[in-house]
Every structure is written in C-alpha cells, then in structure tokens.
Amino acid sequence: GAVVSQHPSWVICKSGTSVKIECRSLDFQATTMFWYRQFPKQSLMLMATSNEGSKATYEQGVEKDKFLINHASLTLSTLTVTSAHPEDSSFYICSAGGLAEVNTDTQYFGPGTRLTVL
Amino acid sequence: RKEVEQDPGPFNVPEGATVAFNCTYSNSASQSFFWYRQDCRKEPKLLMSVYSSGNEDGRFTAQLNRASQYISLLIRDSKLSDSATYLCVVNGEYGNKLVFGAGTILRVKS
Numbered sequence: 001g002a003v004v005s006q007h008p009s010w011v012i013c014k015s016g017t018s019v020k021i022e023c024r025s026l027d028f029q030a031t032t033m034f035w036y037r038q039f040p041k042q043s044l045m046l047m048a049t050s051n052e053g054s055k056a057t058y059e060q061g062v063e064k065d066k067f068l069i070n071h072a073s074l075t076l077s078t079l080t081v082t083s084a085h086p087e088d089s090s091f092y093i094c095s096a097g098g099l100a101e102v103n104t105d106t107q108y109f110g111p112g113t114r115l116t117v118l
Numbered sequence: 119r120k121e122v123e124q125d126p127g128p129f130n131v132p133e134g135a136t137v138a139f140n141c142t143y144s145n146s147a148s149q150s151f152f153w154y155r156q157d158c159r160k161e162p163k164l165l166m167s168v169y170s171s172g173n174e175d176g177r178f179t180a181q182l183n184r185a186s187q188y189i190s191l192l193i194r195d196s197k198l199s200d201s202a203t204y205l206c207v208v209n210g211e212y213g214n215k216l217v218f219g220a221g222t223i224l225r226v227k228s
Contacts, residue, residue, distance in 0.1 A: 034215075043122075043205070043220040044162065093161050107216060109161040 003027050004096050006110035013084055014118055020080045021113045023094030029074035030096030034107060035067075038091040050077050084117045091115075119144055121217045124206050128223035135196045139222045141189045141206030150209040151182055153191045155202045156221060162205055165191075196226045 003026040013019050023033055032051050036044040048069050050056040056069035068080040081088055091114050097107035124141045131137050143151075151168035166173065168180040168189055179192040189206055203221040210217050 041126075041220075044218040046215060046217075049215065091159075106164065109163070112159075112161045114159070 002096075002108040004030075004094065004108050004110040006094055006113050008113060009111060010114040010116075012116045012118065015085050016083055018080055018082045019084055019115060020078055021092055021094075021115075023077045023079070023096075023110050025075045025096045025108075028096070030077075031074060032097050033071055033077040034095045034097060035069060035077075035079050036093045036095070038093065038112075044093065047079075081115065084115070086117045089115055089117045120219075121145060121210075122206055122208055122219035124204075124219040124222045126220060126222060128225050130225045130227060131196055133196060133198060133226055133228050135226075136192065136194045137196055137224060138193075139191045139204055139206075139224075141191075141219055143187050143189070143206075143208045143217075145208065145210065145217075146187060148208040148210070151180075151189050152207040152216075153178075153180055153189075154205040154207055154218075156205055157202050162218075165204070193224075196224075198226050198228060200224060201226045 005024045007022045034049050035047045037047050038044045046059050047062045048056045048058045050069045050071035052071050052074050058064045066082055071077040091112050093112040095107040095109045122143050129137055153165040154162040155165045156162040166175050166180055168182045170182055172181045177194045181190045203223050205221045206219040207216050
C-alpha cells in the first residue's frame with residue numbers, strides 16, 4: 001500500500017514554456033502532499049506543502065507565481081513550472097504524508113520527474 | 119549552518135565490511151528521525167526510523183543521541199546491493215515537514 005506515482009517521469013522542454021507535473025496517490029487518500037526539488041549532489045529541498053482544497057504553503061525563497069501548485073482532490077496534486085528556464089532543470093519529487101492510518105511523520109515518495117530545460 | 123549535516127563520503131568498502139555513518143542536526147526540537155536510502159536518479163526510500171533507545175533491523179542499526187544531536191547508522195556485513203546514498207532526515211520545527219541531509223555515498227565492492 002501507500003503507492004505514489006508521478007507523471008511524467010522525465011521531460012525536456014524549451015526555455016519559456018510551462019511544464020505540469022502530476023503526483024497521484026494510487027491506493028490511499030493523501031490530505032497533505034509535499035513537493036521537493038533536488039539538484040545534482042545536493043539534498044532534497046522542500047519547495048511547498050499542499051493540503052487538499054487549500055492554498056499551498058511555500059518555503060522561503062520559492063516563488064509561488066513560478067511554481068503553481070494545485071491540490072484539487074485527495075489523490076492528485078500538480079506542480080506547474082511556469083516559463084521554465086535552464087536553472088529550473090532539476091529532479092522534482094512529490095510525497096504524500098499525514099495519513100491517518102500511518103505514522104504522520106512518514107512520507108511516501110513518488111518516483112520523481114527529471115526536468116531538463118534547454 | 120545546515121540543519122542536517124552528513125559526511126558526503128564516498129565510503130568505499132569491501133563486501134562483508136561494517137560501515138558507520140554519522141549525522142548531526144541543529145534543531146533541538148526535532149522529534150522524529152529517519153534514515154532513507156536513495157539510489158542514483160531514484161526517489162528516496164525509507165530505510166528505518168530512529169528511536170531514542172536505538173533500534174535494529176537485520177544488518178542495520180540506528181542510534182540517536184539527543185544530547186549531542188547526533189544520529190548514526192551502522193551497516194554490518196555489507197552487500198553490493200547496499201551501494202547507495204544514505205540520507206539522514208529529521209522532522210522540522212512544525213508538523214511533519216522533513217529536512218534532508220545531503221547524503222552519504224556508500225560503495226560496496228567485491
């Protein structure tokens with residue numbers, strides 16, 4: 001149980017375009033989803049926390065107008081990188097947590113989306 | 119100062135060796151501690167939680183020293199398949215936000 005999927009697994013796009021990444025909890029309802037970014041040889045950095053039906057909470061230094069997060073249902077959260085630039089190239093990972101039936105500190109990670117902006 | 123600090127390694131060890139990783143954290147209010155494993159270009163996977171009394175799961179032993187804000191992971195009888203990056207993770211100041219260390223690279227060689 002507690003499987004999280006992400007789509008797409010990788011994407012290459014031109015500078016200036018927008019990219020949408022989907023994160024789905026497949027066999028459970030996730031009230032909270034987290035979006036992380038990981039640059040090569042660096043740690044995962046939390047970008048934002050999203051709760052179903054409310055606005056996402058962004059970490060300091062993360063532009064909310066550039067990284068649009070929508071968590072419209074208990075099984076789907078989306079991250080849209082608007083007007084992507086080469087410096088946005090990274091590994092984007094979502095996770096679901098805060099499940100009532102498991103330890104609230106446990107997070108289940110999606111397989112990640114590798115974004116390359118040319 | 120980083121919230122979670124780890125020696126990046128790499129640790130190069132032969133099969134069968136015992137290897138230990140250490141991690142320090144800065145937030146004394148942290149209550150939950152974990153070791154995750156991350157393979158190259160993959161998502162992190164939970165290896166084990168770390169409890170105050172220390173805990174063991176097969177070949178893996180985790181220890182926590184709250185006074186020194188220090189966490190350790192010991193791997194006995196290393197296997198080739200243990201080669202990965204090991205991430206020290208603590209929960210942040212609020213709720214269930216996790217803070218990740220940059221990871222320690224382990225390479226087990228035959």
